[in-house]
Amino acid sequence: MRRFAARIDAATPPERDRAVDALRAFAILGVVLGHWLVTAIVVDSGSIHVVSPLQHLPAFTPVSWVFQTLAVFFLVGGQVATKSWASAQARGTGYPAWLRARLTRLFRPVLAVLAVWTVTATALLLAGVSFGTVEALVKLVLSPMWFLLVFAALTAATPLVSKLHPLWPLAVVLHVDLIRFALGGPSWLGWLNLPAGWLVPYCLGAMWAREGLRGRMTPWVLLVGGVAATALLITQAGYPASMVGVPGGKISNLNPPTLAAVTFGLAQCGLALLLLGPLGRLLARPAAWAAVALVNLSAMTIFLWHQTSMIAVTALGLLAGEPLLGLHTRPDDLSWILARLAWLPVFATALTVCWLAFRHHEQGRARSRTIRVAGSAGSERLQPVHLRS
Template identity: 55%
Template sequence: MASVATRIATATPADRDRGVDALRALAILGVVLGHWMVTAWARGPGGTIRVSSPLIHLPEFTPASWVLQTLAVFFFVGGYAAARSLRAAKGRPAWVRAKMGRLVRPVGPPALIWAGIAAGLMLNGMPPGSIRALLLPAAAPVWFLAVFAALTSATPLLVRERPGVLIVSAAGVVLAVDVGRFALGGPAWLGWVNLAAGWLVPYALGIAWGQGAFTSRRAAVGLLAGGTAGAVALVAGFGYPASMVGVTGAKVSNLSPPTLAAVCFGIAQVGLALLLRGPLTRLMRRPPLWAAVAMVNLSAMAIFLWHQTALLVTVLVALRFGDLPGLLTSPAEPVWLLQRLAWLPVLALLLVLGLLPGMLRASFNDRASSSS
């Protein structure tokens, strides 16, 4: 393993921004771990299956959502990488086509798996409500991928605008939508406008970073302090949920769709990411750490799309053995968290086994292209 790590480190171009790759890997792993820890199912009346969450019963663990909800960093790094690669692209239409192919192509295989599972469960007589409860968390990442793809395809237009104008305009839309929903009693569907506007804020911050902004530590500290202050004020003074992930059954979610509190929280995460970039870059000089980060980046989108499917497959197998603790039991007691933690190695192994062929193929293609 040491020799493999050394070869990966040696083959990495000298100008590769390893700190940014480390931020992307941390964002992906935060999303995976967060989903694996808050996605729960339990038996309902008549043996049906319903979606649950430990945060419903154990609100004292809400601060964990502040650590594990890392989507803003994912969008921030995505905006940075898009702005940098677009600047070096020979043609913008070709750049968009290539980016869309990389983002959309991986959706096909898991979608076929989800359809096959749904058909099999229907043929076995499972109620539609239970099928939906099982499959919806697995397919949920597609919503965020769709937003990410839309912002990526719009990057050639976004880079023409002043980043500050983009950021303030997008945040203003989120504020206006929240006022319409919560203060003026507007319809709930209005909130879905924030699905694009809310994630545009960290994406546009990433574009600004890719164009040379945020070179000083003071700017990063300002984003961290300002975003934190805004999120705390909205939660403490305006009744926004404290959880930064969706909680089943809650009247308001900070994530689906994004609220102003989620946007402020994301700005704080961007500031923290900027502060961590330097230390992470230094850590990535160690071949074993860099090799792990490189492998995560190689399959970042596949990990994002498949991680909940690994959990779903584990639960479907567990259905044959009754209500296994940590999988099909109510997350109403703190011991459930320990039980779910015990399942994480199984989920990780299943995810790695599922992704291994694609990782090897991508690695082979990279070597072939670099040698040609």
């Protein structure tokens, strides 16, 4: 393993910003762990329904502060896309070719998920499973993909928005929320915040790429200001404390994004920028960098299959003959949380199986063989490592 990590380290271009890759990996893994912790598939009278422990355990709300990391993903996405577009212009690459290259890796693995779940849903219905159960499972798998559509739209708009100051979309979110909540405006108006809300960290990332965040105080202003604004919105303006949607709640901070979600995201972005230095020093170690590099090579595969992995473990658990704590039971007490934590390694194992089966849809079959350890008696054969932004 040391030789494996050293080979990845040696194959990495010296100019690559490893800390940026680490932020992206943390953002993806944060979403995965968050979904596994706040999603419960309850089996009741032969049917299933999806509930959240946040409905029954308000003290569990801080988990949404830790694992709702989409703002960091959009921050890194804006930075990387802006640099990539500038590089494409320098090489003379046209916009269509650049956009096609950016979106191919994003959406190619989606086709595999859609194909597998089309077959699975059809088979379940033919086997007599209720439509409501199949609908709940399919929705659980597909609903997290909404952010890919938003991310793709912002990526396509990079040449237009890369020089847009984040305060402009932030002002849109502020005015939309004022009209919705203070003036009694229509609820559909909130969907304007779907692009505007995520455009805030995306434009912040573009500003970062243009070296517009060079001041030492900027990350601290984002962190402290974002925390203070979010706290005021929650305690004084009636915004929910959870940074993810809670079934049955009157307001969701995420669907569509609210001002509280955006200010919380700014705080996350500030913290991410403050961590760049420590992360850079940590990732100088080959073992740490190898772990981050491997996650980034399969980031979309991990994201797209994590809910399927949880569903697979839940379905196999039914073979026990009775509901298993933390897997099939209602999430309404501390014992469920402790049991769910114990199930996380099992979910991760199932996700590893999915990764082995479907990673080539993201990396390409040729690239999926670029990292390989083989041979016997300790011999090693390792092909060159290819890393992409």
